[in-house]
Amino acid sequence: MGSILVVTEIQNGEIREASYELASIAQGIASGSGREVKSLVAGSGVGSLAEAFASKGGGTVLVADDDALANYNVDGFNAAIRAAVDEADADLVLISNTPSGWDVAPRVAAGLDAGFVGDCFRVEVEDGSFSFHRRIFNGKLDAKINAAPGKIVATIQPGAVAPFEGSTEGSTQPLSVDFPDARVQFKEIKTSESTGVDLSKADIIVSGGRGVGAPEKFPETIQPLADALGGAMGASRPVVDAGWLPHPYQVGSSGQVVQPKLYIAAGISGAIQHLVGMKASNFIIAINKDPDAPIFEVADVGVVADLFDIVPALTNAVSEAKG
Amino acid sequence: MKIMVCLKQVPHQDARLDVDASGTWIQEANIKFEINSYDTYALEEALRVKDDTESEVVVVSIGPDRTTQALRTALGMGADRAVHINDDEANGSDALGIAKILAAVAKEENPDLIFMGLMSDDGNFTAVPPMLAELTGVPHTTAAVGLSRANGTLTVEREIEGGATEVVELSTPCLVAVQTGLNEVRYASLKGIMAAKKKPLDVKSVSDLGLSGSVGAASAKVSIEKIAPPEKGDSAELIEGSTDEIVGTLITKIKELGLL
Ligand SMILES: Cc1cc2nc3c(=O)[nH]c(=O)nc-3n(C[C@H](O)[C@H](O)[C@H](O)COP(=O)(O)OP(=O)(O)OC[C@H]3O[C@@H](n4cnc5c(N)ncnc54)[C@H](O)[C@@H]3O)c2cc1C
Numbered sequence: 253m254g255s256i257l258v259v260t261e262i263q264n265g266e267i268r269e270a271s272y273e274l275a276s277i278a279q280g281i282a283s284g285s286g287r288e289v290k291s292l293v294a295g296s297g298v299g300s301l302a303e304a305f306a307s308k309g310g311g312t313v314l315v316a317d318d319d320a321l322a323n324y325n326v327d328g329f330n331a332a333i334r335a336a337v338d339e340a341d342a343d344l345v346l347i348s349n350t351p352s353g354w355d356v357a358p359r360v361a362a363g364l365d366a367g368f369v370g371d372c373f374r375v376e377v378e379d380g381s382f383s384f385h386r387r388i389f390n391g392k393l394d395a396k397i398n399a400a401p402g403k404i405v406a407t408i409q410p411g412a413v414a415p416f417e418g419s420t421e422g423s424t425q426p427l428s429v430d431f432p433d434a435r436v437q438f439k440e441i442k443t444s445e446s447t448g449v450d451l452s453k454a455d456i457i458v459s460g461g462r463g464v465g466a467p468e469k470f471p472e473t474i475q476p477l478a479d480a481l482g483g484a485m486g487a488s489r490p491v492v493d494a495g496w497l498p499h500p501y502q503v504g505s506s507g508q509v510v511q512p513k514l515y516i517a518a519g520i521s522g523a524i525q526h527l528v529g530m531k532a533s534n535f536i537i538a539i540n541k542d543p544d545a546p547i548f549e550v551a552d553v554g555v556v557a558d559l560f561d562i563v564p565a566l567t568n569a570v571s572e573a574k575g
Numbered sequence: 576m577k578i579m580v581c582l583k584q585v586p587h588q589d590a591r592l593d594v595d596a597s598g599t600w601i602q603e604a605n606i607k608f609e610i611n612s613y614d615t616y617a618l619e620e621a622l623r624v625k626d627d628t629e630s631e632v633v634v635v636s637i638g639p640d641r642t643t644q645a646l647r648t649a650l651g652m653g654a655d656r657a658v659h660i661n662d663d664e665a666n667g668s669d670a671l672g673i674a675k676i677l678a679a680v681a682k683e684e685n686p687d688l689i690f691m692g693l694m695s696d697d698g699n700f701t702a703v704p705p706m707l708a709e710l711t712g713v714p715h716t717t718a719a720v721g722l723s724r725a726n727g728t729l730t731v732e733r734e735i736e737g738g739a740t741e742v743v744e745l746s747t748p749c750l751v752a753v754q755t756g757l758n759e760v761r762y763a764s765l766k767g768i769m770a771a772k773k774k775p776l777d778v779k780s781v782s783d784l785g786l787s788g789s790v791g792a793a794s795a796k797v798s799i800e801k802i803a804p805p806e807k808g809d810s811a812e813l814i815e816g817s818t819d820e821i822v823g824t825l826i827t828k829i830k831e832l833g834l835l
Contacts, residue, residue: 324741326705326715351735354693354701355717361671362706367796368670370700388699388802392592393601396800404796407701435714437744439730444738456834462588481834493756499738506734514834535832537825538811544804553828554811555821565822573826573835 254343254403256282258291259333260305261348267293267301270348272415274408275309277375278346279416284377287344290314292336292427294329296322299424306422314339314427323438324352326359328431333360335429342403344382346375349407357407366403371524373412382406390523391546411528449484449500456483456514459503459530460491463519463540463559467496473563474518480570486510486530488520504529518559522547539563576630576747578621579686580654581677581707582614584638584645585697599799610645613692617753619760620722621690622653631655635680637665637673643776650771651763658684662780667792670698674706679784681711688729689750693718704752715750716743720757 256278260271278289289311293302302315316332333356337345347357349371361368374385384397384406451457458478460470470485478485486508487501503510505525515533520526522538522545530536531550538551539559548554555562586592587607595602610618621632634649636642637660646657660676668676681689689708694701701717708715720740721732727747732740734754763771781787792798814824829835 325743349701351718351733351741355705355715355733357705358670358702359705359709359715361702362674362709365671368700368702368706369797370670370694370702383800384797386699387805389586389592389601389697390699391805393594393802394805395802397797398800400796400798402796435745435749436716439742439744441735442732442740442742481829489755495759502738505736507738509737514829514832535828536811537828543813546805548811548813549805549808551811553825554813555825556813556815557818557821561818562821562825565818566825569822569826570829570835573830 253286255288255290255340256285256344256346257336257340257342258289258310259336259345259347260291260293260310261350261352262293262295262298262301267305268348269415270350270408270410271305272309273410273413274346274348276413276416277408279309279420281375281377281382285380285382288312290340290342292316292333294321294332302424306424307419309416309418309420311420311422312340313422313424315424316427316429318429318431320431320434325434325438326356326436327434329356330359330363331431332427332429334363335427337364337403339427345403345405347405347407349409353407357405361405364403364405366405367399369397369399369404369406371409372406373409375406375408387524390521392521392544409524444499451484451486451501451503451508451510454484454510454512456481457486457503457510457512458483458516458518459486459488459520460518461488461520462490464491465519467494470497473560477516477563477567477570480567480574481514483512483514488526517547517551518563520547521545522550576624576628576688577684577686578624578630578632578688578690579681579684580614580618580621580632580634580649581689581691581703582618582634582636582645582649583611583692583695584608584636584642585611585695588612588696594802598801600802608641608644610648611692611695613694613696613753613755615760616755616757617690617692618649618652618654619758620753621688622761623758624688624724625653633658633684633686635677636660637676646776647771648763650774650776651768652761653767656774657776659776659778660781660784661778664781664787664791667795667798668790669795669797670700670702671706672790672795674703674710675790676781676784676786677703677707678710679786681707687747689713691750691752693752693754704750708750711750713748713750714745715752716745717752718754719751720754722751722757
């Protein structure tokens with residue numbers, strides 16, 4: 253019987269929380285599937301991180317410690333993961349669905365001629381075989397995916413499960429990796445320059461999505477409600493992609509993560525990448541004409557209606573209430 | 576320079592999604608389809624290369640008869656040639672099966688560059704581009720939000736978290752999977768659409784590519800058991816009534832929060 257391999261990820265010198273979430277999934281299905289949990293810690297100068305992970309759910313931790321892994325590069329990490337899969341005799345490989353995870357994981361799967369499932373939020377074992385739950389159509393439907401016997405690589409949505417918190421017996425073991433020349437060369441990280449729009453400080457945010465329909469509707473419909481409430485305006489990604497508003501207005505995994513006292517989402521469906529940016533808000537009002545929109549799952553109050561009926565009327569009522 | 580652009584035709588973003596009788600996919604009859612949003616940015620980027628360097632842009636898609644429409648649209652936007660893999664034997668392929676078919680096309684076409692979307696709006700797997708790169712033996716990068724080119728070297732800004740980007744360099748031949756918002760996608764002009772009718776569109780089968788028996792449902796390593804609307808968890812309190820009643824309730828809530 254093979255093992256379950258947890259591929260950890262290092263961010264700012266630490267093993268990131270998402271890796272502990274993988275450990276939690278792996279530990280949860282290990283005994284049911286008759287497999288051992290093993291992990292890979294890959295980076296430069298990562299020995300002590302590996303020690304710590306071994307006792308926090310990582311099991312047998314394979315340590316690939318090399319300058320070639322100092323920054324994420326697909327060739328180096330692909331080689332390290334492949335070496336770890338061989339060494340661990342892994343038949344389930346878990347990788348977080350982060351920008352480096354989605355870049356390398358399918359490449360690993362193709363190289364192994366293994367099955368692949370992306371962005372799962374739950375993994376189950378039934379009669380010794382694995383099944384995976386994930387969203388499709390940008391969150392509008394759920395799919396259950398079954399794996400045929402054989403190796404399988406799965407990426408897991410960060411935040412989908414609670415991180416592993418127990419302590420376990422574990423050990424570390426150096427992993428030797430033959431590194432190919434890096435054909436994709438890492439150059440630098442660019443952080444976004446600040447532009448004056450800082451949604452993180454706003455108490456109230458009124459965000460519009462693709463459902464707002466046209467660029468002029470933002471100043472005409474969304475901004476007036478934000479102004480009346482004394483808050484700020486935000487947006488979902490398609491609004492920014494279409495050039496209707498600049499990037500600093502974007503809320504979500506590739507925009508700003510906000511936590512206002514009140515978040516109003518108008519014409520936003522509620523894809524996971526948007527939700528991670530706003531679901532920690534204290535109170536959420538969603539306005540969407542589709543009663544099945546996933547945004548209603550995180551909202552406190554939902555209005556199933558046309559935003560162009562509700563938002564202007566609400567703007568007037570707020571102005572009146574303020575006198 | 577030869578550029579291959581892989582694109583998928585997917586249900587329109589505003590299409591009604593009803594689960595079909597098999598319970599494993601949506602009802603496709605009577606809904607509109609469009610080119611996957613991510614792929615439109617990939618095609619645009621290829622057309623921009625062609626605008627400033629003599630290039631051939633070949634668009635490739637796997638799908639049933641309706642896929643012709645998506646390929647004609649791409650030709651109308653300015654692609655030179657289309658390859659359509661239209662074969663029931665491809666049905667039920669998993670991402671690896673799709674990547675194997677595209678790799679067989681890439682072997683025939685031998686492109687300098689492959690552009691494709693980061694993911695599809697229907698399956699959301701984010702899988703095929705790195706797989707295709709591995710199978711064709713070329714380097715790849717994903718989530719490109721900026722791209723420049725000089726003497727066969729591509730400098731790509733790839734999106735990472737929190738609004739930051741990571742700059743990477745790679746040389747042709749290579750594959751780049753693009754993120755939405757990379758560029759401003761052009762529309763097909765009327766003249767382009769007329770011209771597209773005369774552009775070559777080759778239809779191929781799985782066996783034409785030498786893959787008979789190695790792709791499709793029987794060879795898939797993962798398969799959909801069922802799809803369904805997401806389980807309702809701790810959903811919102813839905814407020815109903817006339818616009819005035821709804822607004823009245825919202826005002827009360829906002830006052831309770833101490834924000835009015
Ligand atoms: C790597 C990656 C990073 C991403 N990062 C982000 C991110 O940071 N932020 C982000 O938002 N997205 C992000 N996305 C995109 C995300 O997957 C979704 O595509 C996006 O959030 C959808 O935006 P939307 O809800 O505005 O559009 P849609 O999903 O198209 O939803 C529009 C909604 O408007 C409703 N509607 C239409 N008309 C009306 C009306 N008149 N009144 C009321 N409702 C109406 C519709 O019912 C629908 O629910 C990312 C995706 C990827 C792959």
